[in-house]
Amino acid sequence: MAQENVNVVARIRPPSNETNDETCIKTDQISSIITLTTNQKQFHMDKVFEQNATQEEIFEYVQPIIASVINGIHGTIFAYGQTGSGKTHTMIGSDKNLGIIPRAIEMIFIALNEESKNRNDNFKFKISCTALQIYTEKTYDLLNGNEKIEIPTCDILKNAKKVEVNSSNECMKILECGLEQRKVSDTSMNEKSSRSHAIVTLTMKTVYFKENKKHERISRLNMVDLAGSEGRKHTNNNETQNFEASNINKSLLTLGQVIRSIINPHPKQVIPYRDSKLTMILRDSLGGNSKTTVIVNIHSNSKYAAEAISTLNFAVNVKKVKNTAILQEFITSKETLTLNAEVQRLGGENDKLKIELGKEKEINQKVGEKVVQLQRIVDEKDNKVCNFFYYFKI
Template sequence: MTERTSDQASEIENVQKLTDELESTLGSTASATKDAQDKVYELEAMVKAKQQRHALALQNLRLSHERQNQQLEESNQQYERQLGTIDHDINSTRLQTTQLLQEWDTKSRALVDLQTTLKELMAQRADKIKKMTATTKKLEETNATLADRQSKLEALTKSIESNRKRRFDIDSQLLDGEKVRRKMHNTWQELKGNIRVFCRMRPTIPSEQQRDGAVQAHFHGEYQDRMDLTEQVVTSNLTGKRSTKVHQFHFDRAFGPSASQEECFEEISQLVQSALDGYHVCIFAYGQTGSGKTYTMQGPSQPRQQWGMIPRAVHQIYDVTTQLADRGWHYTMHGQFLEIYNETIHDLLGNAADYGKIKHDIRHEKNGNTIVTDLTSVHLDSPTKVKMMLHKASQNRATGATLLNERSSRSHSVFILRLTGHNPKTNERTSGVLNLIDLAGSERLALSGSTGDRLTETKAINKSLSCLGDVIHALANNKEGTYIPYRNSKLTYLLQNSLGGNSKTLMFVNISPLTDHIGETLCSLRFASKVNTVRLGHKG
């Protein structure tokens, strides 16, 4: 290519020389000049064509050179990639070799351990074979023992069958004994008296410490059934002279301020049993406002040691019915709770908004049952239901404030527990009723400070309690054909079957320990003494 370029340059130089010669001879002739010019034009065209071919050839050479360079670079990059792959493969091979060496070392050590373990297992196997031989010998001896015991078991089976027959005979005797127990229990209760009176004096509370103090009361007697109450009486208004007067009372039981709820309930638990045996039982608390009636009958929900007579009676019934179930007895219990407020009956388990809108009537059936119409009845199948029922009744019960007690109960509350028992083995049935009554407080109008609605309440309460006294007085006369004024109040009419006949009645007369209340206390004690003279059964 260089030679061709040199030739072209030489030709161009020759052409230039010719051009110079022609120009020198230009003036010779016009024709020669024209020929020369034509020759120049022709030569210039040839030069221009050769220059174009030269430029094109040069461009082609450059493109070819660039393609060769690109191919060389691509080849170089490919070689570099191959070299990287080879380096990576070499590193991977080295790593795998290292791992294989480590695994070989680990497995070599494990092989040594396995060989050691194998030796130990072989030794253990030999020991176990030795023990199995001894066990096989013992098993043979045990089989011989089992055969001997099998014969003894057959003898015991015959003995058990004999005992079952004997147990059946004993169960029959127990059923007969249960009949005798119920009869003797009722006879014993009648001997103690179908109407009994307990007296209970509450302790003083801190808010009463600033008053004149507690009365002097002495509880004594062989059966803790007597109480002496000492009173300071003014014998002369002029001189202010005082004399000591002792009031003596005799009840079935007298509890001092230190007596616990458990002690009080222990004395009445036998009456709860009478209700299970199918009798009508009535236990009520009587006394002035604030003397501890509600505490005695209901008590607080916690602690359990302070439970009143109602929750304790229900729990005793659950315990006894569970025991009697072993003798074939099945019991169902239904509870009702009502109050008598201003001579109107209210359902304490119903809606308080319905007070006065639903009329509840008292009806005495020929079989001796007392029914209150449209009264809510709750099936008591667990102690929890009893607790819920008592809580609802406590919320609904009408309470009001008087000067004697800032949370005085202003109504009579009556908890009615109906107990129905059935023994399929003997086909016996029992139907008893337990009435637990918290009477409203008895208070004199002048002392209570009642006005307005509270005055009306107090009058209604005292009227019903007075009617109760009239009924007790009529029963005390015990003359055939004597009219008993049960219908004079809702309270006495409701208690008609619990105060007469074969019913069992217990009255708790609750009294205050304060000298300020000694007048009310004496009124309550005298009323209780009158009740204590009633003889529906025999008192020992």
């Protein structure tokens, strides 16, 4: 099984309406290199999208990951960057300018419905969705009333509500209702700054038969909109926002530590996935079983040069992470299916016999108790008769 590096692309946010709009970066789309104008340091990406890049262009680039998920391989797409750099716009977008999540959902349903149509009754699929948010290092289920849940290390979605969906419209309506509960706040960088990490997961199960064998594939697509890294100078400096920023930065710091541990392994080293809810959820996506693309969003204004450097350093490190994506396919022969069906049938019969045996034991127990009771009565009467004869010496 071949390893492949995490794919990292940079998207430059268009300039905001600020008085100081001097840029701190230069880009070269041909070589995919970003150069900091402050010190001429260069950062090589897999792809660089300029300020005028459209949502369609971004989605076209990540389509291969979504196609892999449709074909039974786990995939992850997540957006990273400072507050106000355009992560939520990239991942979710707006009604008139859709982001990756709604476009991916539509692509998946179109592809699977087309395959189902072409194969007639020989292909079936099910899609379910979940939506979580990590807020101040606690995980909440956005599809279950924003209820607080625990994330098990064995199965990150075990305690999350999974909603089966039958169309892209139905899926998006459900997700939109959930994402409305996501924590946002007004900061100096953004009117509605995300104060939590949002993780949307689609789970696909496909089944088809070929040459008397059942082919079953189960794959997941994780789409993650991270909360933005920030310093106190970019918040409104109230106590709640400072607490939120502290937790956001802590989880992103742990994310960075996990990545450094993966690319610089040491003997007997334990990668600190468990140190943060975020890294627990992204465990398979970083150094595990997944095809992963990271979109780093960068604000080019020189006012945010320090944040741009931090984001680009993260990009360079995560680009070194290698994943091993494995096809999640389970093939079962017709003979095995027949044997499994027979085992289930015999198991059912065995359960029925156990129930009947239990009933019989219960009846026998009641009969036994009745016999003992009657014997006691007989014994009592025998004693009375014996006493009578003894008394009258008959």
